[in-house]
Amino acid sequence: MGEAAALLSAFCWASTAVGLTRLGMKYSGAMLSGLRFLIASPFVIALLFITGRADLLWYAPLTALAAVVGSACVNYAIGDTMYVRALPRIGLQRMSPPVTGLWVAMSTLGGVLILGERASWNLLVGGALVIAGTYLVVAGRLKGLPDDDAIERPGPIATLLIMLAVAASWATSTLLIAGARGSLDPIAVTALRVPVGGLLIALALTVTTRGDVFRRLPERADVPLILAIGIFGTALGGLAYVYAVAEAGAARAVILNATSPLMVVPLSMFFLGERPTARVGWGTAVCLAGTLIVVAGG
Numbered sequence: 001m002g003e004a005a006a007l008l009s010a011f012c013w014a015s016t017a018v019g020l021t022r023l024g025m026k027y028s029g030a031m032l033s034g035l036r037f038l039i040a041s042p043f044v045i046a047l048l049f050i051t052g053r054a055d056l057l058w059y060a061p062l063t064a065l066a067a068v069v070g071s072a073c074v075n076y077a078i079g080d081t082m083y084v085r086a087l088p089r090i091g092l093q094r095m096s097p098p099v100t101g102l103w104v105a106m107s108t109l110g111g112v113l114i115l116g117e118r119a120s121w122n123l124l125v126g127g128a129l130v131i132a133g134t135y136l137v138v139a140g141r142l143k144g145l146p147d148d149d150a151i152e153r154p155g156p157i158a159t160l161l162i163m164l165a166v167a168a169s170w171a172t173s174t175l176l177i178a179g180a181r182g183s184l185d186p187i188a189v190t191a192l193r194v195p196v197g198g199l200l201i202a203l204a205l206t207v208t209t210r211g212d213v214f215r216r217l218p219e220r221a222d223v224p225l226i227l228a229i230g231i232f233g234t235a236l237g238g239l240a241y242v243y244a245v246a247e248a249g250a251a252r253a254v255i256l257n258a259t260s261p262l263m264v265v266p267l268s269m270f271f272l273g274e275r276p277t278a279r280v281g282w283g284t285a286v287c288l289a290g291t292l293i294v295v296a297g298g
Helices: 002-023 029-050 054-058 062-090 092-113 121-142 156-179 186-209 220-248 250-257 260-271 278-296
Strands: none
Touching: 002 029, 002 220, 002 250, 002 260, 029 054, 029 186, 029 220, 054 186, 062 156, 062 186, 092 121, 092 156, 092 250, 121 250, 121 278, 156 220, 156 250, 186 220, 220 250, 250 278, 260 278
């Protein structure tokens, strides 16, 4: 079930990426990020009380609660913030594939070396294929995007340090969740982690934009899609990911979750009218083979 949850979270995040791409033509990324957490937070809190798991947070060890809050801070306040700020300067084509690969590698090594998760040839070979396939898919889809030479880009060392910092933040967040899995239920973790993340993003947006980002309300026609992104992508996707880390372990969950770019391909073809390339096809095949190897080694 942990492997299935990891693939479900990958699908949720792939669907969210496609939805945000459509909405990104009309609204800022900062506004969309704040809205999706604003929608997801009451949903996961309600789920906590409906399922009768509120007592788990009340009686949970302080170390477990600190780990969950820390994972939200590291993931959203540091990792995501650095990633979004670096994209215009480094470029999505240069940034996305290496950061994804580094995140998978760091999380896998951390799961094995720090948390004592079992290492196997299935995990190593499958993980390498997923990283390679993800690179081919992402780079293939972004190959035709314009590259603004007028933008002042950081040097090679600075770029590498930014990529390492982002990947390390995401990996640390994953390992913190995995470390708290013995004390908290996945629903309880998500019900704490998502609102904390939303609060951090809201505070950051309020300070950096002086509240301007929240003064433009979305159009009525876009509300259903925004609600779907908040509930399905952020709430359900986050819950599935936490469950996957708890059940399958950090290493396997991250590797399988990295198949999200693979799932973006058919969704972007259907909803955005994008056309696949031969490179995307090869990347999809390699990524699928790596996924099957990881699942087979369960």
